[in-house]
Amino acid sequence: MSSGRLFLLAAWCAMSVVTSAACTGDRKASTTDTLTSPSLSPADPIVTETFTGTLRPNATVFYAFTVATYGTVNITLDEVTGVQVSEDVPFEFEIGPGVPRGTGCSPNSVLVVAPGEGPHSSGVFDAGIWCVRLRELGNMSGPARFRITIAHP
Amino acid sequence: MRRTLSAAAVLLATLTASCNSNSTTPMITAPTTSGSTSVFSGSIVTGGTAARSFDAAAAGTATATFEFLDQSGVSLQLALGIPRLSGSGCFLSRAVTVTAGPGSSVSTPVEPGTFCVQLADTTGQIARVAAFRVTITAP
């Protein structure tokens, strides 16, 4: 093989490698970027929101809040006041964090809790819009005032 | 030398074709639509309603024409709207009160999608039951 042909062969090989890399290199980088998920430790709550209002028998109310970054969310049903409940029924309410959906809040989980010191619900949430739903379980004889605090990042 | 040039041409064609494969845009031809006409016929009772859904394949104007009622001198509400999820009637958008006959129609612009037409005896003028016919034209 002449030196000219040797040069041609070497040049084509080099070109193939270069063009092949150009065609696929970025795609590989993109795939790797999107699949890589950094491990994070949950941020602590730094914002406290208070949700107050009137709760009627068998009714539900909800409140939407924005979690700025992956972190811990604490929800407390502080108090329910201004209502009389007979002694043979528990003074308890259903509370649950969830996602706003339709005309309400679709809870991911629910707890039956008595108003007081909390948190009643504590969990780690992704950044995004979430909500808390409060439901009266049919124990109250009339409307009552309530207060919920939500602490989140 | 000629062989070398031929090989170069083949390799160039191959590489170019493989690299361009992702940038090839398929030709998509939009279907042409000329609209559709359908007939909605049935019977309506005193104080009752009759509704039916229809599809618009393209943006344009939908028209419902109240062509016939087998009772004379009766005015009914003819309306266009969107179907209720329950399947019972329409959410009304445009409505007219008309007697059956030429020119008794209601029209409104629509986008592609499902809509509905409703005929209602809102004032209770129908004596027991009456047969009707409404023609619907949709884009």
Next chain:
Amino acid sequence: MMRLLLTVTVLLVASACNNDAQTTATSPSPVVQATLQTEFYADTLQPGDLRFYSFSVPSDSTASAMLGSIVRLDGRVDASQRIGLGFGYPSGTTCTVTQWVVTTSGLTAQLKGWLTKGVHCVAIYDPGGMTVPLNFAVRFEHFF
């Protein structure tokens, strides 16, 4: 001559490939299988009030809303009443509207918007001027 030919072909092929590579590099978002979903929201709007309906979208995408019906409580269609129609995000006990239009009812989408991945709401509100309660129906489309 041969070296010139080689140089030209290398540049041509590399150029063609680089165009493609740039296109790929500018699409860093993960591909999400999304389907278009149609939802309805019908309710009664009181003067001065805002009503809303929440929904989620899996990725940045377009959405549209059609205020299809405004009817008085006595059943009379009100085609001239202007109502606020908007997209926003749930906040507290309301929907904070970020894109909106004030419109009469009709059977074509009055509002088309761009929504980021996450939870959003479609809101119907009194822009001022409502004197009686009105029944409304909204049909809206978003990716799901």
